[in-house]
Amino acid sequence: MSRSRVVKGKNTRGGLKRFTISMQRKLAVLFGLVLLAFTVLGIRLFLINRDNGQIYKMQVLSQQAYENQTIPYKRGKIMDCKGTVLADSQLVYNVIVDSKAILQKDVYLEPTLDALESLGINRDRIREFITNHPASQYYIALKNLSYQNRKEYLEKVEAGIAQEVKNKVPAAERRYSNIKGIWFESGYSRFYPHGELACTVLGFSGSGNVGTCGLEEYYNDTLNGIAGRRYGYLDEGLNMEQTTIEATDGNNLVLTLDANIQSIVQKHLSAFDEEWKNVDHPGNGSNNTACIVMDVNSGDILAMAGTPFYNPNQPSDLAALVGMPKLDATDSPTDGYLTYKDILVMSDEDKPRYLNALWSNFCISEAFEPGSTAKPFTVAAGLETGTVKTDELHFCPGYKYVDEFEIKCHNRDGDGWVTVGQAIESSCNVALMEMAEEIGKENFTKFQNIFNFGLRTGIDLADEARTDSFVSDSTMANSMLATNAFGQNFDATMIQMISGFCSLINGGNYYEPHIVRKVTSANGTTLKTIEPRVLKKTVSEKTSEKIREYTIQVVEGRHGTGETARPAGYRIGGKTGTAETYPRGNNEYIVSFMGYAPAEDPQIAVYVVIDRPNYEYQDDATFATAVVRGIMQEVLPYMGFYMTEPVTDDEYEELEELGLAVTYTGDESPDKWEKKD
């Protein structure tokens, strides 16, 4: 292009007409200056890269750390045998506040505080936090906001913003658009839809998906899944690669436990507790009232509960402690009882001790002297070893001297001459002591072991007690053998007693008690089925038949101690128990009844233990028989067992009250013990 110009026009008075050579030169200078500036900028770019390039590269990479996120998994559900959900995990959100984002502009603060307030967060608390921590970008303002609440909040804000944009609200006056620095972090929280139902069986799971007590603890790893991860990494070419590993949700448990039976049991235990609350002394109706319902022919736990109950949704709510016995330094119960006032002033060291007592599952964790419920075991050991004959007779004068001790019978006046069966029926201690003598220490301790006393049954629940230190060996004193024969001076747990008892009446099959039937994956596929497992053969069918015969007499016999346990319309068997607690002579007892039904073909066993009923005269097994009767009266029809026995008018009225009269089939031929379904 030619730089020479055609001269045209003149520089007239009206102003400049031409872009002169000197101007072109100055324009070139200007261009040169611009070039110079560009050069300086280029050098600056080069220097930044040369001097700080490495550091800045690392800075950029280190800032990417936030890309490393954990994706929470969902802990598995716990369902009863019918699929009723007992424990579930819900998607919840933590509300996170970012002070820095809020403080970007003055107009953000108030609308954001309004928004937080609508989520139920105290605005003054947040205002104070933001003032004190202006640079904070992560503050958990609220935990466990429900999915629904979050959704409603987001919809409200979105609608608000749309409205503001539509109405052209000035920026400074916008309520919704100026909400800044609130975000939500998702997670799961454990939820027990039925509250107290099966609380000690389930246990609970708090933050971090760590199960405490019960199934939640025992099956913690099964229930937990594997957290996912979303992260970025850099490949060789420094390219950012995003990778997401989805979370694997935990597995579900399907129990043998039936929520309906469980709620019947808990209803009756609560009713007992209510009835006897504050009667003899301020406090609960008993220290513990506990019950196990078990399938005799499989070891399936159908229900398991013990008062006091607690709500696993709020396991640390101290209000549940009111009425529990005070604990001494060794965590043993004393005669004092907790009041509301005690709870208000409870020290931080005491709180976990009492809460542990509240959460503990009496049915498997507490060992106690079983008392006369041990008598069928002694007789079974005698019959099985042949040392006790079915036709032998014992004379009971009301006491027996063993070595230098005078040991009294249940009946202080003496039972007179009794057969083996009558000894069980009337719960005669003297006859049992004599039988134990016949059996001998060696055989007796051998059978204690066969019946698994003192050993863990292997039930799939956390914290099962092992009590073998409380069980005597063959070097024991004669008085020890004599008292062990009727269930004193050795300790067992409820689960040990009922598991052994089931084997006595079902033909000698000792089933491992269990509570989980199936493990299923998050999408419902069965991963594992737990079949009933026979651990050992305790007694022969012949012995078993005799024990059934004797224990039916406990309920039906003329001198039977368990008469009051019989539910209207049914034949049952069972054995009462009344055990003195330590120290002897304090007039405190653990009373119990271990029953089964139907009598001829036992299907379910119900064991109720009442630890120190709140009454002046505690040595009365009818506390327990009444509870068993109430439970059986409702559970047997529920399970589909036909009534086989005629009912009296009074009983019929009672059935009507319970709404169970329809299950009484009256004079129809009793097609015995067949389940309806």
Next chain:
Amino acid sequence: MVSSIAGFFKRKFGNRRGLLDYSLLFIVLFLLSFGLVMLYSVSSYEAAVEYKGDAAYYLRRQMVFTVFGLILMAGVSLIPYTFWKKVSVLAYLMSVGLIVLVIPFGMEVNGAKRWIRIPGLPMQLQPAEVAKIGVIILSAMIVEKLGRRALATMRGFVFPMIPALIVAVMLWKITDNLSSAIIVVAIVFGMLFVACPDYGKFIAIAAVVAVAGVAIVWYIVNSADTGSMGFRGERVLAWLDPQQYAGGKGYQTIQALYAIGSGGVFGKGLGQSMQKLGFIPEAQNDMIFSIICEELGLFGAISIMLMFVLLLWRFMMIADNADDFYGAMLVVGVISHISVQVILNIAVVTNMIPNTGVTLPFFSYGGSSVFFLLSEIGIVLSVARGMSRNELAKYGE
């Protein structure tokens, strides 16, 4: 439609032949396309986050602005530039009026009231962009009218400066937009530098401005209470030591430096920036050059600067060969405008001057700046038509 408009002007202002300056058009289209590619790369992450996965939100809008801007450019290029001389006072008054309109009708974006909503259109107008072109048109006319002798005097410098200063003060005080005010003054300063025959006063003024700048910085640094000086005082402190203010005013700067420094010679590759993933907020606006450095490296950054040099070189050619002084002055105004904006923008992202919001022509997101930038190119193309006629005349058409 375009041809009928051209026909109208042909009838009105005589039959002006002339050719389109294809070299300039090519450079402009290249920069626009390159700008759109980079805008998409830089903005897609933030757009996807803010507009529910719509990664192309900013790109789509910018493409629409660009298409309309090109139509505007074509239209303006068909208007003989002498038309602007006739309407220069009117254009200036209109741009002043628009700034005043911000007071009642202004719309706040990011805390600054700099935009006017255009009824019926999903976009806003930034009066500052109108003011820049208005000042160029008016100043070119004033300088032409003053004449050579007057330009040699101080009066010849001060007089054309007055309308520019009025607009600058208005932009500063009404729209709180100091950077646009500086640009407006710099444009006229550049035009006068070319028009006035001497150097003395420009060197003197540059020296005074430099000394004043140093004094202000010295005052801010040694002042105990920086809070009373508002955000600009803090920006100066953040400029001097961005690490110290990395949590506040220095955040954007330090993140931009990280982006530039981590790019290396050839960058991380198109689309591979990590700093755009939320670390440099609104990177598609003022800080786009830092992401370009990160993705394309020094090579890409200097290539872009060379494209701007080429553009300015072509402008200079057009000015040198313009039909008359007024046309040349218009082009000089556009040269000043674009070079000042490019220099200030890159100076900000490299932390050579305190952080102030200056967009990078052809690259930064924004409707107003594309429209008026392309209008200015249209004016230059119009001047270039005259040039080509001269060229043809020279060879005896």
